[in-house]
Amino acid sequence: MTKWIAVSALALLGACATSVPYGPASSDSAKGYSVQPIENNRFRVAYRDNSMDVARSRALRRAAEVTLENGDEWFLVTTAYSDTGELAGGGGSSVSIGGASSSGGRSSVGLGVGIALPLGGSSGPVEHVMEIITGSGQKPDSANAYDASDVLANLSGA
Numbered sequence: 078m079t080k081w082i083a084v085s086a087l088a089l090l091g092a093c094a095t096s097v098p099y100g101p102a103s104s105d106s107a108k109g110y111s112v113q114p115i116e117n118n119r120f121r122v123a124y125r126d127n128s129m130d131v132a133r134s135r136a137l138r139r140a141a142e143v144t145l146e147n148g149d150e151w152f153l154v155t156t157a158y159s160d161t162g163e164l165a166g167g168g169g170s171s172v173s174i175g176g177a178s179s180s181g182g183r184s185s186v187g188l189g190v191g192i193a194l195p196l197g198g199s200s201g202p203v204e205h206v207m208e209i210i211t212g213s214g215q216k217p218d219s220a221n222a223y224d225a226s227d228v229l230a231n232l233s234g235a
Contacts, residue, residue, distance in 0.1 A: 096131045099138070108202055110139040115208070118149065123206040129159055132205040137223070138232040140209050144225035149211035154221040157207040 102109035102125060113121040120143055124136040144152040216222050 096126050096128055099135055106202075110135060112139065112143055118147070118211045119155075119208065120211070121206065121208050123204055125202045125204040127202055129161070129203045129205065132159070132203050134232055136205045136207050137228055140207060141223065141225040141228035141232070143209070144211040145229065147211055148213070149225065150213045151216040151222055151224050152209040152211045153217055153219060154223070155208045155210055157205070160204045160206065 097108045100109050102111050105111075106125075108125045108127070110122065110124045112123075115121060120140075122136055122140045122143060124132045124139060126132040126135065140152050140154070144150070211225075216224060
């Protein structure tokens with residue numbers, strides 16, 4: 078019985094860590110993509126997943142889809158960042174020094190050392206966010222400019 082519970086717990090843990098099928102996020106904190114129009118040809122595209130590689134690839138895929146849906150041919154990534162969902166200072170080491178004195182005139186000093194180990198990797202979903210500008214005609218000569226049809230052809234399985 079204990080063996081069955083352990084196997085079930087591992088299977089459940091593994092299911093939580095896997096990517097969900099490509100698609101829109103059902104809420105702000107759910108896995109999937111979201112698109113926010115900023116101007117006529119400017120969008121913020123985000124993808125949330127457990128894997129940063131998956132989140133980046135799927136954000137690019139969604140950017141290509143948005144570009145083609147709007148009748149354009151290419152998109153230019155103007156800004157991009159990844160959010161791991163970890164709090165600042167979530168890992169590493171720390172040192173603390175404290176002091177105290179008593180009413181009897183005695184004093185003491187203490188020193189503490191702490192180490193945080195991120196044993197399970199990221200503590201939750203990660204998100205990759207890009208702001209893009211879409212356009213048609215000659216693609217800008219930039220490493221951050223992408224042909225939407227090519228991206229979609231290469232990342233449609235991502």
